[in-house]
Amino acid sequence: VKGSSRKIVPASELLLVAQKLLEDNGYIEVPVGDDVARSNARMFESPNSIVMIAAFDSWADLRESWADYQGAAVEAITKRLRREDPKAWDGYLVLLTPSLIPLDQQGAANEIRSDTSRLRKLLGTGDEIESPSAVKRTLLPLLPINVAPGESARRSGLDALPRILKKHGINPDETEAIVEAFKAREPLLERLHGLVNSK
């Protein structure tokens, strides 16, 4: 089993990491209801949805009080959004804890995950969160799909050749000349020769 010697990440740190992730991806923090402890919960909104994050020191705390946090989130939403407003039904409750789920509590954890009433629950526990950065895995449904910038911005494999062949010591201008001539159905070596000749 991996992570048997893992380091415990404090719940507060998990909360901060989650907050930053959401804010970095366009979410804006909004006030949480007064009846919910502000220290371990934050509420965010994006054009699409409303998200509450609550971090707990222990699984037991989480299990015991997650429903209260959902209630607080729902109250905050219903206070400001009408029932027929689609966004009013587009809420998420992210529940985080650094502690592991006891083996006999797995069923309870699955119940929380499967509870789709009112808000979708995203549960992240010490089982998955081995480090602060692992919080991202729990938040994935809320984050944009990360299409890595750069290399594949091309129309065909040919367009990638200057970059690929550069790794083999070929000047990209020379590869570019060959590729352009090939696309234009012109003599390849003549084009390359023109380039060599001009140097």
Added chain:
Amino acid sequence: MRIKSLSVSGFRAWAQTEQFDLDADAIILIAPNGQGKTSLFDAIMWSLTGSVPRIGSEENVLSKYNETGQASVRVDLQDGDLEYKVSRIYDGGAQGAHVTIGDRSVSGPTADSQLLEVLWPSALSAPDPSDAFVALFARCVYLQQDLVRDFIQDADDQSRYNALSEIVGTGRVTELQTHLERAKTAWTKATNVRFAESGDLRRRLEYLDDQLKSLGAVTTSLEGVESRWQSWWKDAAQYLEEKRPVNIGSSRAAASLDRALKALQAKQLAVGREADVLTELLRFVNSRPEKLAEPSEAEARKELEEISNEIAEVQGAIDERAAVKRKAKKQGKIRSKGDELAELATLALHQLGSKCPVCQQSYDKTKTKAYLESLTRTPELTLEVIPEEDGLSEMFQRLEDLEIRRSTASGALRRATANAEEERIFESELSRRLQTAKISTRSGVEEEIKSRLPALQRESTAVAGLLEQGEVIAVQLASASEAQRRDEVTNELKVVREQVTSAESDHEIRVKTGELAGKILEALRGAAFDLVAEQLAEVEPLFQQIYEMIDPHPAFKAVRLVSNLYRGKGRLQMEVSDPEFEDAHTTSPASILSSSQLNVLAVSMFLAINLSMRNLPLSCAILDDPLQSLDDLNLLGLVDVLRQVKDRRQLFISTHDARFGALLKRKLRPVEDGERTRVIEITDWTRQGPVIHQYDALRDAVTPVQRRLVR
């Protein structure tokens, strides 16, 4: 490029003509199974690619309830300001496409080529571009319900790799490699030929250098030679066929003079030859043999004949006398023999007994006696009378004298004959020589010869003078020509030197180009694998992210793409694993995941490929009811993914599940200005086709910004 609208008629489940406004970011198609969802998406694929292999025979595109017997689909595409109108018709016989781009229209195969060029140029390099386009469309754009798990479950490792390779467009890279190899070979050949040609130029340069050195610094002008040239030609004209001289400055002057000199040399030879002939003729005439005072050949022959007759006569007389003497001698011999026999017979008769006294043999005594008695009777012979004085000695003496005379006469005849032959030969030679000397008469030959010889001598002297002068002019001309040649060589040398320098420089650069092409070729050999690896490096994180967002399995939460080269062939496998347990992983997902979980894996892979191709020509993702039997949690996960996809692709999603449809409408609703989500609901199906209800999905009542919880 996005799909803007769709018109379907007589296609599959769509018997009647239906128009669809698809100018939206997301299109949600909700319908119970079997009521035309798949047909609608198939219509898009068929219109753009000309084929939907999954449905089998082309005839299957025809609606069973269509009254026209024709399937017709039109798709309008929008790419910035440019509009593409693509329509395709099938009437049970032939299929035809028609494409309008802006104000330009093409039909038939040209239209299909145009579509390929616009929608998937990389497919053009495939052995069958149309098939490749269909396959790529199915892999990257349209995830068909029946083929959801095709890529992850049915395809083997190699065909999976090849499919990704096609998506990346390595076919074009391979084609480029082939072209470059051919071009390099031709280039090297041409470079070698040019090098050989520059070798000729260099040799020419060396030759011209040598020429210039050998020409020296000659500066003779033709100005002083002009008058001599004219005068010489005037004098020589009488001996030449070429009467008028060419200009001395002409390039033909030297050749003209050369011809004239040759003609004069020939003339001189002819004159000399004629003088020789005449001189020899004169000598010959004077060498005529003198006639001797001997009898003529006829007289000698007559005398010889007379002597011969006389000899014959004397010889005859001698012979006659000799014959008589021989006969008399013979008769004498015969008489002597008879006398001897008679004596013997007489003796025998005396001794005749019963037996022979010599051999004691018995005999017929009567016959023998009669015979012996006959022998004793010798016949009388008449003997020739030989005169005492026969005159033979005188005859022999006369014969000897005659023989001497005949010998003398024979010698005289031989001499006479030889003299006559000598005379005939002389006459014959004289005739020939006269003919050669062109003298027609034999009289006055010597006088004619003596009169012609001085004239010939004068002519020979004149021609010799002309030759001498002409050669001087030729030397001057050659000298002037050499100066001209020097100028020409100098000029040519300059040009050739420039050409050689240029050729050497060109050759050097051509060799560099060829070497560079070789290096590029070498690099290209591994480029296809690098390309796929690069694409995989982009696909894999997306694949992982999407799979984890949907999170279909409680333990196998991680996925990975494993690629490698085996015997030069690429292979691609998918590995699912449990991040919590190091040994819990497999490259056969079907052995671990349920059917619906496999569907999630397949959808994740499809979307990862689709999104990794950020410049996909047709910027769409079409998913036909991809998830069956998923629990609510996974459906929520999928919808979250689709909401992200919608921001990057024009999303087409269909579902048979009304609850999922409602969720899609809510989750994929437009939230920003300018966004639009289109909903097509099929509420019933009749033989005229599906009963449809099209509308825009509701967006938030007021702008999201105003509705934020932030106040």
